[in-house]
Amino acid sequence: MASSVPRTAAVSAVVTAALAAGLLAGATTSAADTTDGVRIHDIQGTTRISPLAGRQVADVTGVVTGVRAYGSRGFWFQDPRGDGDPATSEGLFVFTGSAPAVSVGDAVEVSGTVTEYVPGGPNSGNQSLTQISRPAVTVVSSGNPVPAPVTISAGTVPGAYAPEGDPAKGGSVNDLPLRPGSYALDYYESLEGENVRVGASRVVGPSTRHAELWVTVKPGENPNRRGGTVYGSYTAQNTGRLKVKSLAPLTERPFPTANVGDVLTGTTEGPLDFDQYGGYTLAARTLGTVQDRGLEREKTRAQRPGELAVATYNVENLDPTDPQEKFDALARAVVENLASPDIVALEEIQDDNGAKDDGTVAAGETLRRFTDAIVAAGGPAYDWRSVDPEDKKDGGEPGGNIRQVFLFNPQRVSFTDRPGGDATTATGVVRQRGKAALTLSPGRIAPADAAWENSRKPLAGEFVFRGRTVIVVANHFGSKGGDESLVSHRQPPNRSSEVQRLRQAKVVNTFVKDVLAVQRDADVVVLGDINDFEFSATTRALTDGGALRAAVTSLPRSERYSYVFQGNSQVLDQILTSPGIRRFAYDSVHINAEFADQVSDHDPQVLRFRP
Known part of the structure; x- marks a missing residue:
């Protein structure tokens, strides 16, 4: 479309270095700074930063296309006559701060300051939104057609x-x-x-x-x-x-x-x-x-008599303050969708009063309610093992003291208890009768290592199934909090949180190598909320030297996911196996992440093999 008004020359490319980095713009202006005769496409410009950022503009015309009376209150307006340049937008947001006194279809004139607002703040890494702030708005007419979409x-x-x-x-x-x-x-x-x-x-x-x-x-x-x-x-x-x-x-x-x-x-x-x-x-x-296309929650098959079924499930900050409905729904999932695995590694079990920050670290009541709910749902009477964390040392919701827990079905598998494990004492590996054994079971892996600062420490346990020892390591690696999003103004985005997970992965990999150095064919299962993708540096560090294999890679690429984030189905939860576990069946059981009604935001994972 041709423009009937010549485009105004760019007043300035960027007002400050902060603007060039996509940070919040908003300069003090005076009447002498006011730029007249501009249109919306002049404000938007041909880059992400407005050439008029920080400047006053007067009597910018357009038709209101949308009004938002909640949250970031304001309205959008659009110039029906474009400049023919596909790089310049003809629409713009006007931030009013209170409920806008305009309606869709109003022809308006807007004066105010052009700013670059960064949703989430400058440290988020997000791109900025070009807008007019502190506006003066005049409604010229109403009932006009909205520009074609x-x-x-x-x-x-x-x-x-x-x-x-x-x-x-x-x-x-x-x-x-x-x-x-x-x-x-x-x-x-x-x-x-x-x-x-x-x-x-x-x-x-x-x-x-x-x-x-x-x-x-x-x-x-x-x-x-x-x-x-x-x-x-x-x-x-x-x-x-x-x-x-x-x-x-x-x-x-x-x-x-x-x-x-x-x-x-x-x-x-x-x-x-x-x-x-x-x-x-x-x-x-x-x-x-x-x-509605009728998406159904998946059900994995039951393990056969000679198969050991090991699962991981992030139960999203479970604690006794949660309604019984959450316990019941999680329990039904364990029984009906996961077919009552022999061992279940749980992540995000909170202490007995949840987010209340009073020094409580024990989680016996949380686990009693959960295991009782599993029995009520028709499942086995699971026993459990865990190590209580130090207060406020493992991250997660403040006061919640989340930790990993092993549930196990004593009718199918036994737990080898070796006392002495606590929040700060590391378990090790020794040789007993020619086999690898843990010095502490349950025990934590290298809890004093800096890799676990303000993060959950891995929980190791020794199990016996049909006479065969299986060492299981439950993990909940550091979150992705602090990473820049896919739409960051930096491309590729900064994934700063990966640094800690990479260190954590190396610690776990070293521990598994210690086990394999004692017993080359030891059955070791490393599992949990790894908080990283199957193609990430974190997973590469876990599998370094062939110590482990990421079982999710046995699935077709289109089925590799346990979490849905911003429309991307992706892997966060994983189960990894030592070389001694040569054959297995793996299932990412999709019961939560794809659904509006979800009891957790993660899908559980199940591995079945013959030790």
């Missing part, structure tokens, strides 16, 4: 995700000219603030209590058989993913319930926003209808 589809979103960031700018892409025909993130950025739509799209991230879900506009992009989109490498970010969030408050319009594999049918239309929880978001003024 841009359709986001498989044909419009490029296959490459993002350009490499500028090394001279710390890897930031902020100053790079947008290439919307080449990169998905550039394409979405070129539409920031514009009225967009998606047609019928498959749900790849379930709906949440925050009135949002994730869809993909690329149905053929790394799909799995249950409808998700698999994140299989750092360079397979899945460009078709887009978050959809309702503009209407929940009190006005309930948000639909959707599971992975369902389809958001009809038309979903509204401004393209950017937020801290996933980046580019279609703020739906008009929301389609969810078509």
